[in-house]
Amino acid sequence: MNLFRQIASNLVKGPVSDDAAGGGAGDGSDTVSDATLVSRCQEGDYAAFDALVTKHRGRVYAMIQNMVRNEADSWDLAQEVFVKVWKALPRFEARARFSTWMYRITHNVVYDWMRKRKMETVGELDDNLLDQESIAAGALATPSRMARPDEALSQGELRTKIEAALEKLSPEHREAILLREVQGFEYKEIADVMDCSIGTVMSRLFYARKKLQSLLTKTHE
Amino acid sequence: MNDDRKEELLTRWMDDALSAEELRELEPVLAENPDLNEERVDYRKLRDELKAAIPAEVEPPYxxxxxxxxxxxxxxxxxxxxxxxxxxxxxxxxxxxxxxxxxxxxxxxxxxxxxxxAQPPDSPGLADASSSEIYSPFATVETKIIRDAELDATLIVVEGLDDLDDQDLVIGGGSIEGEHGFFVNTGEIY
Structure with missing residues (x-):
């Protein structure tokens, strides 16, 4: 472990401007610094890329982990994302925000992995079940109002229940919820990441929220 | 209003992202379903719980x-x-x-x-030339292990044992008896 840490600490890191620090993927404040780092990367500056990786790896890893639910695979997939980012950086044009573009690559890597693992249908909630609950536009999201998550529920228990409910969503619904509610993306950014229309994003969010409420309500009943 | 439009407006209503005009457009739907207001309150609580439970950023291991x-x-x-x-x-x-x-x-x-x-101070007992290590339980026996990367060979030197036949140590080939002990080629089976 020390050896690896030593290797890591020996990486040559170029000067990174102060504005490169902080900021999240869903936060517009990092756009300029990302643009600067990207520009340096495009000139072949690996130190700039290392800084980009350090800045974004936590969000990429969290997103992947919430999608694939496996630490080792998430680690590998996050590595794969950044290798693809590096290779595609020369073609990146600043029309989109870097973080949105990076999440798009993350999306593709995760879905490729899911296809390979034939996981698309595993854990997916059958939409017919939801039909039975008469969930339609304008209808009640939750079958019953009496079961709100208990305020006294411990954070750990709550997290477990929420994770379990997320896992029961289809990958598309889960991703839409994660991008919107956890990562704080705008509808347009979600559409760019998921390669779909804004209308589709709206629909996915609408049904994903209802499913999530329904699942968590059932859990507490 | 068709369902697609309802879904869009309700989704954005949940997020407080409707313009005044869109809100007016949605009002009949809200009037027909008064529970939607309570539902929105519930979802906002759920969203807060979701944000608290699912971190946006997790450092990967190592x-x-x-x-x-x-x-x-x-x-x-x-x-x-x-x-x-x-x-x-x-x-x-x-x-x-x-x-x-x-x-x-x-x-x-x-x-x-x-x-x-636990060994006497003048009894080395441990490796000195490689990341591998060998241990002798006897204080009178000294052991050394020397790794030669070029030859892909590891030299194990054991001193202080009674005379042994090569076959006592080596199952496969690749061993040569040296001046101070046994030379074992780890590229072979032994």
Whole structure:
């Protein structure tokens, strides 16, 4: 472990401007610094890329982990994302925000992995079940109002229940919820990441929220 | 109003993202379903819980190593377009396998240190030329292990034993009896 840490600490890191620090993927404040780092990367500056990786790896890893639910695979997939980012950086044009573009690559890597693992249908909630609950536009999201998550529920228990409910969503619904509610993306950014229309994003969010409420309500009943 | 439009307006209503005009458009729907207001309140609570429970950012395990390993992959990929997923996928298992010997090495190291302290000070007993280690339980027996990377060979020197036949130590070939003990070629079976 020390050896690896030593290797890591020996990486040559170029000067990174102060504005490169902080900021999240869903936060517009990092756009300029990302643009600067990207520009340096495009000139072949690996130190700039290392800084980009350090800045974004936590969000990429969290997103992947919430999608694939496996630490080792998430680690590998996050590595794969950044290798693809590096290779595609020369073609990146600043029309989109870097973080949105990076999440798009993350999306593709995760879905490729899911296809390979034939996981698309595993854990997916059958939409017919939801039909039975008469969930339609304008209808009640939750079958019953009496079961709100208990305020006294411990954070750990709550997290477990929420994770379990997320896992029961289809990958598309889960991703839409994660991008919107956890990562704080705008509808347009979600559409760019998921390669779909804004209308589709709206629909996915609408049904994903209802499913999530329904699942968590059932859990507490 | 068709369902697609309802879904869009309700989704944005949940997020407080409707314009005044859109809100007016949605009002009949809200009037027909008064429980939607309560539902929105509930969802906002759920959203807060979701944000609290699911972090937006999680550092990968061994973050420094994450960058170091990535650099190696990137450099390989830059030099050889064929180096890609195989290396990455294979690594996950390597990574897991790497942790096991590392943990074992720590335990063995601690054990050897303990045993070494029990030996007389003038009895080396432990390796001096390689990351491998060999331990002799007898204070009168000295052991050394020397690794030669060029020859892909490891020299184990054991001094203080009664004379042994080569066959006592070596099952396969590749051994030569040296001046101070037994030379064992670890490239062979023994």
């Amino acid at each position: 973050p420094d190593f994450f960058n170091a390993h990535l650099e190696r992959l990137v450099r390989e990929a830059s030099g050889d377009e064929q180096v890609r997923e195989g290396a990455i996928r294979g690594f996950s298992r390597i990574w897991l396998w790497w942790m096991a010997p590392a943990a074992t090495a720590v335990v063995v190291g601690a054990f050897l240190l303990g045993m070494q302290s």
